[in-house]
Amino acid sequence: MLKALRRLTYRSGLSKLARILGVSRFLRKWYYRVAVSRDCVFQVRVHSVVAKFSVRSPSELRRLEGGIPREDDFLRVLMSTLAPGDVFFDIGSDIGLFAILLAKVVGEQGQVIAFEPESRAHKELEDNVSLNRLTNIRIYQKALGQENSKGRLALIGRACSSLLPSVWEARMATASVRESRREGVVDCSPVIASSTTAWETVDIVEGDWLRESEALPIPRGVKIDVEGYEHFVLRGLKSTLANPACELLCMEIHPGILPEKVNVNDLMDLVRSLGFTDLDVHLRQTEIHMIARKAPSRGLGFAGGQHRGVPST
Secondary structure, eight states: OHHHHHHHHHOHHHHHHHHHHTOHHHHHHHHHHHHSOTTSEEEEEETTEEEEEEOOSHHHHHHHHHHHHHTHHHHHHHHHHOOTTOEEEEESOTTSHHHHHHHHHHTTTSEEEEEOOSHHHHHHHHHHHHHTTOOSEEEEOOEEESSSEEEEEEEETTTEEEEOOGGGHHHHTTOOOEEOSSTTOEEOSOOSOOTTOEEEEEEEEEHHHHHHHTTOOOOSEEEEOOTTOHHHHHHHTHHHHHSTTOOEEEEEEOGGGOOTTOOHHHHHHHHHHTTOOEEEEEEETTEEEEEEESSOOOSSOOOTTOBTTOOOO
């Protein structure tokens, strides 16, 4: 019954029929009650790794479950590459999907360093770390950038937030979330004016400075998902990323909200300048997923140097 309910809730054709019949909200609530324990805990299994997450509503469950297949390319390569004792940086950790799963992969001998500036997501991240009884995750409620400063985080709906420099505040003030009817996908690109966009003041720190001042180890793997702020994260973390010990970078690129005079090719060139010679880049709905290595991939199915579907902007 659980699998049947899940298909009715998530599969585009069936969910569309449910909306037409006016029962989609009922089905989502029913699925939530069946799938989630009484203490609001949901267990997931991703590539043989089991983790628990706190989900307090049908929308939070949909966000978590829907995010796993959309992030599977990153999860697959990170979970198959990192090993016990390795270090992983999760930049833009949100509620901790990557941080929790990779903490179980690297084990007690390894470390996960998670960065999440948004206060609500940061609290949920802490709760999920405690729920899984993990002691190898270190959490920073900070955004990584190219200098130490304060910034304003645009809270564009519940599903995404974006940190942009002051010259972009006017543009982001006219942003809103366009939510796809397919699989609950959220597009954070600026589209139409919205009075629902809120702001939160957060700390921005230069990544290299923080790593050195906190005596953090060089990560073997890094994931970056920062809703348009990728360029600033890369520039502030250049020394860390260029270190030969840092072998794998998974980065989500948001072409619609990149800074002025910065495009996808600029980001790829910057990544290459840091020593990553094997880039696999592909479209994922409105975003681009980049998997970058410093040595040719072996046995993981990634075609080195291919740029499938990359816009020429």
